[in-house]
Amino acid sequence: MSTAPTPPPEPDTTRIAELAEAGARLLVGTFIDNAGITRVKTVPFDRAGTAARSGIGLSPAFAVMCLDDHVTATGKFGGPVGDLRLLPDLSTATVIDAERGIAWAPLDQYDQELARFPLCQRDVLRRQEQQASELELAFLAAFEIEFTLLTSSGAPVHTGPGYGLGPLLDLEAFALDLLEALATAGVGVGTLHPEYGPGQVEISLAPRTPVAAVDQYVLARLVIGRTARRHGLTVSFAPVTLADEIGNGSHVHFSATQAGHNVFTGGEQIHGLTTTGAQLIAGVVDNSCAAAGVLTPTIASYERLQPGHWSGAYACWGLENREAAVRLIRGSAGTRSASANVEVKSIDGASNPYLVLATILGLGLSGVREERTLCQPVEENPDAIPAQTRADRGIHQLPTSLPDALDRLEQSKVLRSILGEDLVDCLVAVRRHEVDTYTETPMHQRIQLVRDRY
Known part of the structure; x- marks a missing residue:
């Protein structure tokens, strides 16, 4: 399972010294597995250079570790034999708590010959960035x-109203501490506010290049979790945390430039799209049903991914249409060259964010390579369109169950080409374990399971 030898770069001793001077005593390294769980390895910071040079051990069985820590298997993964090396990317490391001496870095996966491990989710995204x-x-x-x-009793910290002043005042101390902690960690924040559901809060992050954007997301979740604990609270990013409530999304916005020009504005196609911009959207929309196994991958995801939840339950696109899986955002007049972007709404926090963004970009790039024609936008609530009219227009609901989503993912040639055959097999195996183990479990127990894991 090794690639051509690509030794990691020699650790930057200047950067290590800077982090040590900033107070680093413990390096917390994170990677996200194929169940979307954040896993950690830590080393005393005086060993950071050694870890970045030769790695920290990891069993290849983590490729098929499930959300309940069961180890399943594919034809290639799941046994006790073998070893990988986790190398912290110290170029992106940061001190998140100088007083306690805690630093963080994302971990890359290598084999024992220090060649990139093909199933390293962070590197899968890096390859899409390079292909772009x-x-x-x-x-x-x-x-x-x-x-x-x-x-601590499991009750939501606020009961609304959605986006209300009252919940913000109740959460004022938490919000201020969180903003300070995020700034210390170098996380760029656009907005922070109470959301629609009970206990729900939303933060929008600043745009970054693809790998950096996901690193920032992973770091932000770590900081949110630490801040919540200091306030005696628990936090869950799960798609459903409370029965019969709206659920949590993890929406992704992306923009693209070609020769310095934003491809989602200033063009001659519908809503000002350029040809390339239309092709990018077409690649995502046309394959969004197959992508559900990556974007909405757990047993609780399909409680959220429903019409009427603004979760993007239909494989279509539209200008500012929050019920479409793909939403074109033009931005305000006078700023569109900088602000026009596309939002993919049908994503939740049980997914692996590196694979989510790799999937979105990879599908978009496939649309460009294939010169796909973009379907007509949906300018109304797709669920209000008569079923036969939807069918005639090619508007399909996304999978309504995890087994259906996994079948489509498993059969998708384009996603196998983007993510790799072995990685798709591992993703499917990990999530089929959930189906086989928890389908008959009462709903409240399934919600509890995912709420505590994400």
Whole structure:
């Protein structure tokens, strides 16, 4: 399972010294597995250089680790034999708590020959970023993070009203501490406010290049979790945390430039799209049903991914249409060259964010390579369109169950080409374990399971 030898760069001793001077005593390294769980390895900071040079051990069985820590198997993964090396990317490391001496870095996966491990999710995204540059495209991306804050008894910290002043006043101390902690960690924040559901809060992050955008998202979730604990609260990013409530999304916005021009504005196609911009959207829309197994991948996801939840339950696109899976955002007049972007709404926080963004960009790039024709936009609520009319227009509901989503993912040639055959097999195996184990479990127990894991 090794690639051509690509040794990691020699650790930057100047950067290590800077982090140590900033107070780093413990390095917390994170990677996201195929169940969307954030896993950690930590080392004393005086070993950071050694870890970045030769790695920290990891069993290849983590490729098929499930949300309940069961280890499933594919034809290639799941046994006790073998080893990988986790190397912290110290170029992106940051001190998140100088007083306690805690630093963070994302972890890359290598084999024992120090060649990139093909299933390294962070590197899968990195490869899509490189392929975009070969097409003379440059992407920026940003995440919106919805999460539920709960008291020690499991009750939501606020009961609304949605976006209300009252919940903000109740959460004022938490919000101010969180903003300070995010700024200390170098996380760019656009907005922070109470959301629609009980206990729900949303933060929108600043745009970054693709790998940096996901690194920032992972770091933001870590900081949110630490801040919540200091306030005696627990936090969940799960798609559903409370029965019969709206659920949490993890929307992704992306923009693309070609020769310095934003491809989602100033063109001659509908709503000002350029040809390349239309092709990018077409690639995502046309394959969004197959992508559901990556974007909405857990047993609770389909409680959220429903019409009427503004979760993007239909495989279509529209200008500012919050019920479409793909939403074109033009931005305000006079700023569109900088602000026009596309939002993919049908994503939740149980997914692996590196694979989410790799999937979105990879599908978009496939639309450019294939010169796909973009379907007509949907300018109304797709669920209000008569079923036969939807069918005639090619508007399809996204999968309504995890088994259906996994079948489509497993059969998708384009997603296998983007993510790799072995990685798709691992993703499917991990999530089929959920189906086989928890389908008959009462709903409240399934919600509890995912609420505590994400």
